[in-house]
Amino acid sequence: MRISLFVTCLTDLYFPEVGESVVRILHRxxxxxxFPAAQTCCGQPALNSGYADEARAVAKRMIGLFEHAETVxxxxxxCCSVIREYYPHLFENDPVMHGKAVALADKTFELVELLQKRLKVDWSRWRLSYPGTATFHYSCHHRGIGMSPEDVLGLVREFKDLEYRPLEKMEQCCGFGGTFAVKYGDISGAMxxxxxxxIKATGARTLICNDGGCTLNIVGACRREGxxxxxxxxxQMLDAAMRNGGGQAVDSTVAAAPRGDREWEAKQ
Incomplete structure (x- = not known):
């Protein structure tokens, strides 16, 4: 399958290693x-702030970039929820663009959703190994695209040598919420x-957090709280676990982005 990576602006700017791990996983x-190099933001900040016209302009550009992708x-x-839940609504009065928005929404998947539900990967061949202790923060937006904590935890249980420690209030928002953290700083801080x-009460050494905004917010607070x-x-965990487990890889091709984006190629 040819899969197009929408890396998101937060991943690109703060966590590029996550995007690289995604490529290596799919490659293996x-x-x-x-990797369409011209991609930018999905328009969520503008959308959350009530700037529908500005969000629509960004969405139109994104739809054009990924229009011919087989799977995204x-x-x-x-960001997946923005494409799936909001792009079609932004173009309700434009039949042509609405059709294109729905088409993109239907073929866009969050990583775990793609691996577990669409590709239905058999992980037993990989002997996934990730020693240590971990807990998991369930991002609010995963609920918006129909994912449950079990979707991620089912994959986590495939990791040999990993002790999972349940997190109290796992499904409670971390308080980020994009501009919510700016407009309601006191409430966000308390959350x-x-x-x-x-997280501290679990005693885990690793926090699994699958959204950049949540990660920035929680990590910053952890540092402040010591x-x-x-x-x-x-x-990142799956990338390392596949490498540690030594499973048999399948030969494949990673389509080279323009020469300025060679860092996105998979490296075995």
């Missing part, structure tokens, strides 16, 4: 990966402090 599974994957449930207290924990995306 035998898929061709395409993103490591962010938040993330509560989240950090729950909580020593490593936050990783499930893509």
């Amino acid at each position: 599974l035998g898929h061709e990966v395409d 994957v993103t490591p962010s449930g938040s 993330v402090r509560d989240k950090v207290a729950c 909580v020593d924990i490593e936050a990783v995306h499930i893509a």
Whole structure:
């Protein structure tokens, strides 16, 4: 399968290693990966702030970039929800663009959703290994695209040597919410402090957090509260676990982006 990566702006700017892990995972599974270098933001900040016209302009550009993609994957449930839930609504009065928005929404998947539900990967061949202790923060936006905590935890249980420690209030918002954290700083701060207290109580050394906004918010609060924990995306864990397990890889091709984007090629 040829899969196009929508990396998202937060991943690109703050967590590029997550995007690289996504490419390596798909490469090992035998898929061709395409990275449209002209991609930018999905328009969520403008949309959340009530700037529908500005969000519509960004959405139109994104739809054009991924219009001919076979399948689109993103490591962010938040940005996936914008494409799936909001792009069609932005073009309700434009039949042509509405059709294109629906088409993109139907072929866009969050990473775990793609691996577990669409590709139905058999992980037993990989002997996934990731020693340590971990807990999991469930991002609000994953609920918006129909994902449950079990979708991620089912994959986590495939990791040998990993001790999973349940997080109290796992499904409670971390308080980020994009501009919510700016407009309602006191409330946001109280929410993330509560989240950090729950994380600390697990004693886990690793926090699985699959949305960049949540990760930035929680990691910042952990540092302020003196909580020593490593936050990783499930893509990074899976990338490392596939490598550690030594499973048999399948030969495949990663489509080269323009020469300025060679860092996105998979490296075995």
